[in-house]
Amino acid sequence: MKANIFGAGLLIASIAGGANAASTIGLAEDAPVDPATGISLPAGFKATVFADEIGQARHIFAAENGWVYVALRRPVDGNGAVALNDSDGDGVADNREYFAAGMQGTGVAVHDGHLYYSTDVAVMRWPLPAAGAPEGDATIIAEGFVPETQHASKNIDFDESGNLYVNVGAPSNACMREMRKKGSPGMRPCPLLEKYAGIWRFDAAKPNQDQMADGHRYSTGIRNGLAMAWNPHADALYMAQHGRDQFASFFPEMFTNEQSAELPSEEFHRLSDGYDAGWPYSYYDHEQGKRMVMPEYGGDGKTESNEGETPLVGFPGHWAPNDMLFLNGDAMPEAYQKGAFIAFHGSWNRAPLPQQGYRVVYVPLDADGNVSGDWVTFANGFAGPDPVMSPRNAKHRPMGLAEGPDGAIYISSLMSGGRVWKVTYEGN
Amino acid sequence: MKVTNLVAAAALAAAAAGPSLSQDNPGKAGYEAHCAVCHQYDGGGVPFMQPELFARPRANGPKGGVIDMIMLGSKAPGAGQGEYSNEMPGFDFLSNEEIAAIATYVRTNFENNGGPVTADDVKSRR
Numbered sequence: 001m002k003a004n005i006f007g008a009g010l011l012i013a014s015i016a017g018g019a020n021a022a023s024t025i026g027l028a029e030d031a032p033v034d035p036a037t038g039i040s041l042p043a044g045f046k047a048t049v050f051a052d053e054i055g056q057a058r059h060i061f062a063a064e065n066g067w068v069y070v071a072l073r074r075p076v077d078g079n080g081a082v083a084l085n086d087s088d089g090d091g092v093a094d095n096r097e098y099f100a101a102g103m104q105g106t107g108v109a110v111h112d113g114h115l116y117y118s119t120d121v122a123v124m125r126w127p128l129p130a131a132g133a134p135e136g137d138a139t140i141i142a143e144g145f146v147p148e149t150q151h152a153s154k155n156i157d158f159d160e161s162g163n164l165y166v167n168v169g170a171p172s173n174a175c176m177r178e179m180r181k182k183g184s185p186g187m188r189p190c191p192l193l194e195k196y197a198g199i200w201r202f203d204a205a206k207p208n209q210d211q212m213a214d215g216h217r218y219s220t221g222i223r224n225g226l227a228m229a230w231n232p233h234a235d236a237l238y239m240a241q242h243g244r245d246q247f248a249s250f251f252p253e254m255f256t257n258e259q260s261a262e263l264p265s266e267e268f269h270r271l272s273d274g275y276d277a278g279w280p281y282s283y284y285d286h287e288q289g290k291r292m293v294m295p296e297y298g299g300d301g302k303t304e305s306n307e308g309e310t311p312l313v314g315f316p317g318h319w320a321p322n323d324m325l326f327l328n329g330d331a332m333p334e335a336y337q338k339g340a341f342i343a344f345h346g347s348w349n350r351a352p353l354p355q356q357g358y359r360v361v362y363v364p365l366d367a368d369g370n371v372s373g374d375w376v377t378f379a380n381g382f383a384g385p386d387p388v389m390s391p392r393n394a395k396h397r398p399m400g401l402a403e404g405p406d407g408a409i410y411i412s413s414l415m416s417g418g419r420v421w422k423v424t425y426e427g428n
Numbered sequence: 429m430k431v432t433n434l435v436a437a438a439a440l441a442a443a444a445a446g447p448s449l450s451q452d453n454p455g456k457a458g459y460e461a462h463c464a465v466c467h468q469y470d471g472g473g474v475p476f477m478q479p480e481l482f483a484r485p486r487a488n489g490p491k492g493g494v495i496d497m498i499m500l501g502s503k504a505p506g507a508g509q510g511e512y513s514n515e516m517p518g519f520d521f522l523s524n525e526e527i528a529a530i531a532t533y534v535r536t537n538f539e540n541n542g543g544p545v546t547a548d549d550v551k552s553r554r
Contacts, residue, residue, distance in 0.1 A: 149512075392474070
């Protein structure tokens with residue numbers, strides 16, 4: 001609940017500060033929800049429901065050709081992606097073209113004139129069409145990823161030197177010898193680190209690269225870095241990872257339900273070549289501000305670990321960071337131009353306490369990529385008006401983020417048939 | 429909305445009440461200790477990740493279905509065929525009595541009417 005305090009504090013500061021109000025960012029916890037869109041935004045921002053009932057939307061990309069491309073978790077009429085276009089500029093898409101026949105996936109992005117798309121086992125691309133859906137067969141760029149079900153999404157992004165980055169999540173909770181079994185110890189060395197639990201780097205243009213033969217393990221110790229984006233201002237890859245589940249159910253003698261709801265942190269890291277974020281040997285505790293030994297590896301909730309890098313920010317446990325966005329343009333207020341937007345899908349592992357985190361937050365960063373202020377909530381209300389005691393009751397859950405060529409921010413949700421919002425800044 | 433709030437309040441009250449439940453209803457206590465973290469206290473599961481338990485054929489069919497599911501998890505016959513991404517571990521380390529109590533709780537709650545399961549039923553599936 002630190003977010004509440006920060007959010008309220010900033011708002012109060014803005015009122016008291018008068019002339020400084022323009023530099024205030026974020027959204028109060030009790031900000032009213034716009035009934036037309038179902039979400040709340042800071043003053044000056046406006047949303048439209050850009051597209052509704054499109055299918056289980058995963059990541060999205062708003063291309064320079066004016067089309068918004070959406071990857072789908074499950075096919076719609078046999079297609080694993082959809083292209084959307086708003087031809088009359090009213091903020092609502094009036095054209096839909098489904099594509100990626102026979103596939104389903106999470107990653108989608110445009111880079112160097114190509115539309116990239118990822119299934120759980122491959123990354124591929126088409127030449128970016130002038131409009132609508134791509135045609136013909138895609139060219140496979142990266143492949144050889146082991147088919148899995150847990151943490152299997154292969155989200156992607158690019159640097160400005162021709163490299164493709166692919167997240168390869170760990171099909172595991174804490175690298176226990178027996179999967180999610182109470183009392184089963186962690187394996188050391190964790191064999192999953194060889195092929196999973198990291199970010200792999202590839203040549204963005206070279207066809208048919210194999211993960212292990214051709215890919216480079218850029219960063220490791222990342223349980224599932226589903227929120228990953230290149231920061232164009234600081235020229236570095238940033239990532240927010242899903243922390244492990246089930247402290248209280250596996251270690252009730254060490255963690256209360258309250259502690260297990262808040263811990264471990266969802267970690268926000270600035271990556272580099274060779275970076276190790278610590279999973280499965282350690283986790284971050286944002287309340288103590290320390291990395292701790294994972295209980296499967298001898299930890300007790302109190303013992304510090306020297307394994308893994310300290311994150312820039314530790315968010316409350318189980319919020320599930322599912323996408324990250326840095327803005328390239330200047331359509332949004334200056335205070336939002338250099339930091340990280342993170343879409344939190346919302347928790348399922350905080351029961352019996354209410355589930356939390358169904359929101360988009362903003363982490364202020366300076367031009368060098370250093371955290372320059374407390375994180376704030378940017379968009380909220382997705383789950384609905386009541387406390388979420390069971391995740392199935394969340395109406396919407398933020399999933400993907402994108403910036404349009406006009407500077408608008410797009411937010412996707414895969415719930416309730418799938419929806420995309422378009423957020424613009426209208427000023428005061 | 430009121431219903432949800434009441435459910436929320438009830439769930440919080442149940443959480444606060446904690447271990448006292450185990451004396452009254454070992455099936456509920458076992459479910460909450462081992463199952464609810466994924467399938468949720470209300471049996472609602474987690475969309476796309478863990479199945480809901482409402483009105484499930486397995487919980488209304490032959491006794492062996494739920495027993496196998498608890499003992500073997502995703503390795504149980506016919507399991508893991510759905511659209512859910514997480515794997516379920518086996519709980520074969522629990523006693524026959526504990527598994528029977530949980531199986532009975534699942535088969536007689538969450539809109540299921542499969543009926544009770546005994547420790548001997550569990551033993552016969554080992």
